[in-house]
Amino acid sequence: MVDRRAAHIVIINDRSSRVGGASNLAILLAKMLEDRGIGTTYFAGDHPSDEKPVADTIHLGGTPLVDQGRLTAFANGIYNARAYAALRELVLKKDTPSTIYHVHGWSKILSPSIFRALEPVRRRTILHAHDYFLACPNGGFANYRSQQVCSLRPMSTQCLTTQCDKRGYHEKIWRTARHLLREHFYETRDMPANIVIVHERMRDYFARAGLSGACIDAIRNPVEPFMTEPGTPWRNKAFFFIGRLEQEKGFDDAARAARLAGAPLHVIGDGAGRAMLEMSFPEVTLHGWRDRDQIRALVGDARAVVVSSRVPEPFGLVALEAVSSGIPVVMPDSALLASEIAARGCGMTFRAGDGKSLANVLRLIATDDELVRAMSLRCAREASMLAQTQISWSEALMNLYERVLERAGRGALTGIC
DSSP states (O other), X not given: OOOOOOSEEEEEESOSSOOSHHHHHHHHHHHHHHHTTOEEEEEESXXXXXXXXXXXXEEOOOOOGGGSOHHHHHHHHHOOXXXXXXXXXXXXXXXXXXXXXXXXXXXXXXXXXXXXXXXXXXXXXXXEESSSTTTOTTSSSEETTTTEEOOSOTTSHHHHTSXXXXXXXXXXXXXXXXXXXXXXXXXXXXXXXXXXXXXXXXXXXXXXXXXXXXXXXXXXXXXXXXXXXXXXXXXXXXXXXXXXXXXXXXXXXXXXXXXXHTOOEEEEBOSTTHHHHHHHOTTSEXXXXXXXXXXXXXXTTEEEEEOOOSSOOXXXXXXXXXXXXXXXXXXXXXXXXXXXXXXXXXXXXXXXXXXXXHHHHHHHHHHOHHHHHHHHXXXXXXXGGTSBXXXXXXXXXXXXXXXXXXXXXXXXXXXXX
């Protein structure tokens, strides 16, 4: 019998530091694999940080596109030649029949060029869809101009002629070209690919884009509570927003709604929107990025956590970290977890993109202690039904690695599923 256990895993991600949910999970997985004694390489597009994810970490020394000059970002975002060369060299030197390549993030530094390097080993490559970039050019199934969730078929004529980009139609053209190049290097619509989605409802969005569902596995993210013991949020006043300060996260919607509701808002996170918050919403308390111990200390004062994303949030790790800490959550109805959280009585929803709807929910939660107490108690009881533990998550991925290697062993590329 052929041994289909993975002997070497290559984790591929834009960043090697804990900035954002996808990077947190990529680093967590790398460390867990290394702790299991499995050979692990972490291939990152950024500069070294204070802590390497694993001993064998490769840094390309790049910077996120948003931190590069416009022309440089335009070119590197389409095709990062250095990323292609380095990953191709890694594949040539270290590839074995039991090596798995696990891609977590590529759109902020690495670019579609990595898929050119991975095409020869696509049977053993897994694409982890923490977002929608495999299916949608702007990565969010959202029209950032109308502030609404997009219902168009990606790459259709109507899609291509719609200005949905947050910056301008020139960016829409650039993102479309990048999407086409990625698909040229690594087909996903007409050829099966190994894809992990983080919520079952993502299948509907991927199906709209024409991606084959035969090799799509739904594996929900692991959740570690912010706090070791549930708090008493009904005794607190402050609402918290936790995440990157980028337009699609709707941080300014949270600030505006909190002002309308007369509710104090604390923001844990950083990004391009920090200056705008400082100037336009001086009443908001900005904490910047904080480690888990610091977040734990801060959210002990939370009445509820606000998730105000303008895109149909695939998972919402922050929401479940809050729920598992006994803290109610406010989410847009477009978030894939929103209906589950509301049905279990662990939070409330508002109409996506509707600031007044969000403000009304915040106002209700701010003034009803018994409502918050009831939601908090249900959070503590229901949280385990909404996500996985780190151990069950890693076991699910190890089982997936075995299935991928077994499929790869069948030989024919068109029959990998």
